Amino acid sequence: MSDDDSIAYFLEDIEYHGRNERTIDAYRRVLRSFESFLEVRFDTSPSEAGYRDCMAFVHDLRTEYTESTVASYASYLNRFYGYLVRVGRHDENPMELVLEEMNESIESNPSRRDISLPEMRSFVGTIRHPLHRAIVLTFLKTGIRSGELCNLDLIDLNLDHDAQTWRPRAQITEKPETLYVSSEHSHGAESNGTVRQASNKRKRETTVPIDDELKTALIRWLAVRPGSQSSSEPLFTGTVERWGQRLTIDTVHHTVERYTRAYGWLRTGGGAAENVTPHYFRHFFTTHLRDRTGDRGVVKYLRGDVASDVIDTYTHNWNDRVRETYLENIYSLT
Structure with missing residues (x-):
């Protein structure tokens, strides 16, 4: 689907509705x-646009329209x-995230949901299915994006446990209890023998530590994981x-939203300030780990948001900086 097609198909979709x-x-x-703004300003397209591109467009709209009109147009982009x-x-x-920030700046009493650790622990306790529990804990413990989670292969995981029957990729062979998140997977392109249906949006590959809680959840999932016919x-x-x-x-989104809806954290018509989605888990990870460590650099590394010069420093000091900081401060959810 080209960018031109994506807009056309969306317009057709809302017409059907x-x-x-x-x-x-x-x-x-x-x-x-x-679409025109992105092409002229950033030489990019709607399907490749990120948070900053969208925020720049909203800022540009404010030079011409009232705040209420800007909010309406932003809701169009959100849909x-x-x-x-x-x-x-x-x-x-x-x-x-753009709408969250707009709500915070416009509303005198912003309604953005603020979930505490005890509340999140209670929510996680409602999830019994091994796959669903592993998915939610991976989101909450690593800050990974939905597409990045879907792109994970067995070789991206290194566990010091008998459940591991594969050889991890070279980048993490000597780093047990580690998850590798690639920066190379792109939508529609072949990677590790598979045409990917989602893109990883990291500036460079990231190695994320695995704590005991996530390790336990992954081991329980691996015990029942169906065999795959995919070479990847x-x-x-x-x-x-x-x-x-x-x-x-x-x-993945439907799975997460099934639990958050049942828990009262998602309702039809609720906005980004109210509903808890996989993207909210990334926000939860960022906020709570940053507050506990006081180290924005480490958190940005784990999120995959830092450039090569910074990420190289963290990678070379893996055991001394990132891993120790993470394991000392990662919150308990079970």
Whole structure:
């Protein structure tokens, strides 16, 4: 699906859902304007745009429109990216964070959900299914994105346990209890023998420590993981639909949202300030680990947000800096 097609398909989708022609024209005007803005300003496209690109567009809108109009146009982009996530064209909705920040700046009493560690522990305690528990704990313990989680292969995991029957990739062979997140996987491109359906948006590969809680959850999942016919051997595979096949972003989102809805953390019509989604778990990881460590650099490294010169420093000081800092400060969720 090209970028031009993604907008066209989205407009067709909202038409099928009963939007009138006037509303569809409004969406079309805003989305085409966004598309042109990205091409001229950043030489990029809607399917490749991230948080900063979206925020720059919103800032540009403020030079011409009232705050209420800007909020309306931002909601158009949010729905558009929600659609791209559902169809697997984008691994996360960059407008969710933009809207969170807009809400914080506009509302005198922002309603953004603030979940404490005890509350999150209680939520995690409701998840019994080995796959679902492993997915949620991987999100909460690593800050990984949905697409990056789906792209994980068995070789990206190194566990000091008999459950490991494979040889980890060279980058982590000497680093037990480690998860490797590649920066090379791109949507539509072949990697490790598989055409990827999601992109990893890291500036460079990241090695993330695994604590005892996450290790336990992964071992329990591996004990029941269906065999896969894929040569790449995905870490997370389907257990009902798509048996033994790599999980998709859509499946992961539906799985998480099933639990958050049942727990009262998600409702239809609720916005980014209210609903708890996989992207919120990344925010939770960032906020709580940063507050506990006081080290933004380490947290940015673990999120995959830092450039080569900084990341090299952390990688060379793995045991002395990143790993020790992480294991000393990572929160307990079970």
